[in-house]
Amino acid sequence: MNPVLDIIGALFLLFGAMLCFAASVGLVRFPDVITRMHAATKPQTLGLLLVVIGLAFSLQSVRPLGMLVLVAVLQLLTAPVAGHMVGRTAYRTGHLDSDRLTPDELAEDLAAAGFHLDRGDGAEGIEDREARE
Amino acid sequence: MIAQQVIIMIGVAFLVGAVVMTLIRLARGPSTLDRVVAADVIIAVLIVALAMEAAINHHATSIPIILVLSLLGFAGSLSMARFVADRDQARKWDVSTSAPRRSERSPEGT
Amino acid sequence: MNTKPRSGDAGATQPxxxxxxxxxxxxxxxxxVLLWGDLSLANVASGFALGLLIGLVFPLPPIDYHGRFRPVAHARMIAGLLFDLVHSSVVVAALAFRFGHTMTNAVVxxxxxxxxDLYLTLTSELICLTPGSLVIEARRKEGRVYVHQMDVRSPADIDRARAKVLQAEEQAIRSFGSDDEVAELNRESR
Structure with a gap:
């Protein structure tokens, strides 16, 4: 076992762990579901890639490399899909802090088409606003 | 050898912190989706922990577990997102058409 | 009048x-073969047979695809993706540790x-990996995406988010598109 490669691998694993930590800090501190989603998916994807690289350095054999490549590629392909699905559901079910959403062009287009999007968090609906004017 | 273990131990400290904070979000999370995201992060932490153990002991037996865990996290959050959408959509969106058709409809088209 | 280059039929899903x-x-x-970890004839044969079986049992709708694969542009896309991934992770992680900062977001x-469909999918995948942006709604028929952008401070940030999406689409077209589409892109950028 080459100790230098071991240390390089361990450093990559350490960076992966730090990114997981950053993700969890964002998870606690960010205001609504989609921003928490940003915090969770972004560092996590890079974190997993770093972990895979670190493992490749630490194991120092050829056989597990194929599966490590597979883990990395599958993560890159699947993480955006999961992120999109959760984000879309969060928007549609109204779990969004609409006060912090300065231009919301999707809501504008929906209003133009006559959809009523109930935010569910006490914010006034589009219909209320029209009735008041 | 010692240097590698010291680095890994620092990493473990970060992971413990990550799990504690994620559990806070998992317990508190106002909506189901928050909990889904938090569960996803916990799976990521598990993956890093497994990888660290494999790196210290120089074995490759946990790599299939890492693969399965990452796919499980994907399938889990995807199906939970769909479930929440189906459950909440009917009462949140003031429209009567079914869910898949609505996403296809153009905003100007009606 | 349709100004978009006709590529693919975004109408109803084909059977x-x-x-x-x-x-x-x-x-x-x-x-x-990657799963088993070694390249042997038996592995290749059984993997191929399984692939055929999966294609028969779980058929996917066909992708309308006229272009060809361009390795150089594709390599550039992957390199840009990795850079964006590192950049986005640093940006989002830095935001997580920033105190006394109220964040405003936007849907663009x-x-x-x-x-x-192919470019829409690729573009969305690329966007979801760039700094603080996430596709929250995509419409196939109009070729339109709604992007949630994190931490918007000025109108310039919104323009930057929009440019980023179009750039991601350009990368996708350049690595998979047909000659016509790439020529169209070159004409546009001049």
């Missing part, structure tokens, strides 16, 4: 074809140049 899908089978064989509408 799913129940026939042997060779491309899928080859990809599945590669995945199978972006009309893509093309209406192809």
């Amino acid at each position: 799913r074809l129940r026939r042997l899908q060779w491309r899928l089978a080859v990809i599945m064989a590669i995945v199978w 509408r972006v009309d893509l140049r093309t209406r192809s």
Whole structure:
């Protein structure tokens, strides 16, 4: 076992762990579901890639490399899909802090088409606003 | 050898912190989706922990577990997102058409 | 008047074809060999057979695809993706540790140049990996995506988010598009 490669691998694993930590800090501190989603998916994807690289350095054999490549590629392909699905559901079910959403062009287009999007968090609906004017 | 273990131990400290904070979000999370995201992060932490153990002991037996865990996290959050959408959509969106058709409809088209 | 280059038919989904899908089978064989970790004839054969079976049992709707694969542009896309991934992770992680900062976000509408499902998917995948942006709604028929952008401070940030999406689409077209579409892009950028 080459100790230098071991240390390089361990450093990559350490960076992966730090990114997981950053993700969890964002998870606690960010205001609504989609921003928490940003915090969770972004560092996590890079974190997993770093972990895979670190493992490749630490194991120092050829056989597990194929599966490590597979883990990395599958993560890159699947993480955006999961992120999109959760984000879309969060928007549609109204779990969004609409006060912090300065231009919301999707809501504008929906209003133009006559959809009523109930935010569910006490914010006034589009219909209320029209009735008041 | 010692240097590698010291680095890994620092990493473990970060992971413990990550799990504690994620559990806070998992317990508190106002909506189901928050909990889904938090569960996803916990799976990521598990993956890093497994990888660290494999790196210290120089074995490759946990790599299939890492693969399965990452796919499980994907399938889990995807199906939970769909479930929440189906459950909440009917009462949140003031429209009567079914869910898949609505996403296809153009905003100007009606 | 449709100004978008006609690439792909974004109308109704075509019926799913129940026939042997060779491309899928080859990809599945590669995945199978990577899973087992060694390249032997038995592994390749069983992976290929499994791929064919999967294609028959779970058929996917066909992708309308006229272009060809360009390795150089594709390598550039992957390199840009990795850079964006590192950049986005640093940006989002830095935001997580920033105190006393109220964040404002925005949902931005972006009309893509093309209406192809393939480019829409690729563009969305690329966007979801760039700093603080996430596709929250995509409309196939109009080739339009709605992007949630994190930490918007000025109108310039919104323009930057929009430009980023169009750039991601350009990368996708340049690595998979047909000659016509790439020529269209070159004309546009001049």
